Amino acid sequence: MINKKLLFKKRPVGLPDEDTWELIDEKLPDLVDGQILIEQEYISLDPAMRGWMNEARSYIKPVEIGDVMRAGSVGKVIKKSGESKFNVGDYVSGWGGVQTHSISNGENLHKIDPEKSSLSSYLGVLGMPGMTAYFGILEEAKVKEGDTVLISGAAGAVGSIVGQIAKIKGCNVVGIAGGEKKCTFIKDDLGFDDAIDYKNGNVIKEIKSKCPKGIDVYFDNVGGEILDAALIFLRRNARIVLCGAISQYNNKDSIKGPKNYLSLLVNRASIKGMVVFDYAPKYEKAIDQISGWIQEGKILINEDIYEGIDNFRSVFLKLFNGKKMGKLILKVKT
Ligand SMILES: NC(=O)c1ccc[n+]([C@@H]2O[C@H](COP(=O)([O-])OP(=O)(O)OC[C@H]3O[C@@H](n4cnc5c(N)ncnc54)[C@H](OP(=O)(O)O)[C@@H]3O)[C@@H](O)[C@H]2O)c1
Missing domain, CATH: 3.90.180.10 (Medium-chain alcohol dehydrogenases, catalytic domain)
Known part of the structure; x- marks a missing residue:
């Protein structure tokens, strides 16, 4: 063979x-x-x-x-x-x-x-991206009802599940994605409250207008300039989940870090890296819960x-x- x-x-x-x-x-x-x-x-x-x-x-x-x-x-x-x-x-x-x-x-x-x-x-959804989203938003970000959650890479594998779980938990969810089609999809099909098209607009202005009270949780999949923009709008005790930095993965020279990091100090906020494999012993429980949400029509x-x-x-x-x-x-x- x-x-x-x-x-x-x-x-x-x-x-x-x-x-x-x-x-x-x-x-x-x-x-x-x-x-x-x-x-x-x-x-x-x-x-x-x-x-x-x-x-x-x-x-x-x-x-x-x-x-x-x-x-x-x-x-x-x-x-x-x-x-x-x-x-x-x-x-x-x-x-x-x-x-x-x-x-x-x-x-x-x-x-x-x-x-x-x-x-x-x-x-x-029941594999690595689903597990990353589940443990990232629930155990790393510890989202609670009423939080404003901003997600980059929001139409991607991880981001689209993060947003849907945050909606289940009663959060106000804003996603950042590239292009009108993806932005419409995350709002109309996935139930996000709002979307920001980073390819056709000023991300800083858009975050300001779509998260008027600021951000409690920023779930970062992309890094780079979008992370820097999100840092400007942190609320007190905000949590940033450092999940990935796809905008930097193919850089031919060094990775660009955030300029606005002192916002963490001012707002008593935190940024924490996660690696999904650390949660492997708990995958079965997460798979059961996500499967239940899929059956109930809460996760697409x-x-x-x-x-x-x-x-x-x-x-x-x-x-x-x-x-x-x-x-x-x-x-x-x-
Ligand atoms: N820490 C962990 O344990 C863990 C586990 C799994 C994944 N991750 C990380 O999580 C992130 C998302 O993974 P995924 O599986 O959801 O990937 P994915 O399905 O490819 O989604 C990532 C999204 O990022 C956007 N993107 C690509 N290049 C970009 C750029 N230069 N600037 C801004 N956005 C860009 C793309 O959408 P647009 O069309 O909207 O640009 C894409 O849909 C990645 O950084 C990945 O490495 C981490």
Whole structure:
């Protein structure tokens, strides 16, 4: 049986290009005792993958040159050898990487139930972005009823769930997104109270007018100038959740930090970084609660699915060029 796999060939400077990866065919080896073979169905595309390609120290080891590109995935067990807690026919989620098949000893793999929710949703609302949103807004920001919550990257995988959970908790929610279509979507479909189009307007003026009492929580997915603008409008005891800084990930030189940070001092405010993996022991509880909200119609699944592992690079670039809505996913089989 042939596996198509995407090898990491060269660390990019700026956006990945044709030299960054190479797609190759390989004959799958025989399984050894305790291993399972997974036919991958969906691969997750996340902004964090850009960071994993850098050599710098981070919360996770960088992807090494020659490795299969690291990615979250869901798939079906199609073969097993000897004893394993997984059976042929089981659906699983894990770190299968950008390839059509993966071989695993079962470590860090979770059985998922396609009857409970669609397979792709285990990469989005019930996967890493959903967990980030859930624990970020509830446990890091500790939102309470009446808070004004400002969210950047609001039409993306994490931001769109953060906003919906904040609405469930009775907050006034304002999202920042690029373009009219995304702004209309987060208001009309996701129920945000207001939206700011950062590509067509002055973000500082817009925050002032749409958060007239200031901001209690800023959930930051993008960093850069938008973080600086949000800092101006903090209320006393405001909390900033430092979730990501996508506007900085492809910088060819250094990352730009905020100028307006003294607003934290003046307003007795805090900014705190989070890494979702720290919450892994609590994922099951979050999955149950989010599934309940989906069934009650309080959370809308927001996914953008493209097909074909051959198209990986062009689909990956959609994370950074605004040409996608919601959780970006690659369906392996065309
Ligand atoms: N800390 C953690 O544990 C953790 C876990 C998961 C994700 N994250 C981080 O959370 C953030 C959001 O992740 P996600 O999965 O929601 O990604 P996503 O679905 O790609 O959404 C991110 C959004 O950012 C916007 N964006 C892209 N480039 C931008 C720029 N230069 N300036 C402003 N906005 C820009 C895009 O929308 P527009 O079209 O509106 O620009 C995009 O929809 C990322 O920074 C990611 O690294 C952190």
